[in-house]
Amino acid sequence: MKxxxxxxxxxxxxxxxxxxxxxxxxxxxxxxxxTDQAMKAEVVPDEGIYQMYQNRSWLWGRNGAGYFxxxxxxxxxxxxxxxxxxxGDGIWFIPGGGKLCFRAKWHGAGGDSNALTxxxxxxxxxxxxxRKLPHGDWYVFRSSxxxxxxxxxxxxxxxxxxxxxxxxxxx
Numbered sequence: 001m002k003x004x005x006x007x008x009x010x011x012x013x014x015x016x017x018x019x020x021x022x023x024x025x026x027x028x029x030x031x032x033x034x035t036d037q038a039m040k041a042e043v044v045p046d047e048g049i050y051q052m053y054q055n056r057s058w059l060w061g062r063n064g065a066g067y068f069x070x071x072x073x074x075x076x077x078x079x080x081x082x083x084x085x086x087x088g089d090g091i092w093f094i095p096g097g098g099k100l101c102f103r104a105k106w107h108g109a110g111g112d113s114n115a116l117t118x119x120x121x122x123x124x125x126x127x128x129x130x131r132k133l134p135h136g137d138w139y140v141f142r143s144s145x146x147x148x149x150x151x152x153x154x155x156x157x158x159x160x161x162x163x164x165x166x167x168x169x170x171x
Contacts, residue, residue, distance in 0.1 A: 031137065038129035038138035041122035043098035049121060053092070053100055057160035066102065067161035068092050075102040078165045084109040087165045098122055099133070107169075128152060 044052075053068040060066070064079035066088075075092040078085065086108030093101055101118040118133040121141065130141035130151065142152035 034129070034140060035138045037124065037127075038122050038131070041124040041127075041129055044121040044123050044128070045098075046094050046096060048123075049094050049098065049100050052121075052155065055159075056155045056157055059154045059156060059160060061154075065161050065164075067159050068102075069159070075104055076161050076165055077104065078161055078168055079106075079108070081108075085168045085171070087168045088115075 054070050055068065057065050057067045060079075062080060064077060066075060066077035068075060073091050073093060075088070075090045077088040079087065086106060088104035088106040090102055090104030093103075095101055095118075098121040099118050100121070101116060103114070103116045106113050106115055119136075120131050120133055122129045122138075126142070126144045127140060128142035129138050131138045140150065142150050147153070
């Protein structure tokens with residue numbers, strides 16, 4: 001009985017390893033396919049970018065969030081990296097070509113710094129692709145069907161930043 005059970009476990013382990021090994025090239029191929037599809041997709045118009053981000057917070061999990069206020073196109077954020085809290089204040093803008101950018105002054109334990117961050121967006125049907133500029137990889141930002149794992153689902157209407165940012169500033 002022990003021998004049969006051992007053989008079954010060994011076979012299951014071998015199958016799992018083989019399945020994983022065959023999926024590695026498939027994953028790389030998928031990334032290449034996503035890049036191809038994104039490059040063939042249409043640039044999201046400025047109005048579409050505006051509608052997507054206006055008065056919304058982009059929740060970055062436990063690592064922070066950014067809020068894109070319509071009033072004065074103000075951008076505010078908080079971050080948490082390596083257990084150290086920080087925040088950023090600045091503006092967000094749409095330079096065209098499916099791009100969203102935010103320029104912020106970041107304050108943290110390591111001091112202050114200015115940074116410009118931009119993302120490019122393209123769309124085919126309901127599928128929305130995004131990449132961080134200048135050299136980020138394309139990924140599916142929003143799937144053709146509702147998918148909770150999509151980064152797009154982390155854009156929430158409202159200000160989920162200011163309260164936490166005020167606490168960080170007070171420390």
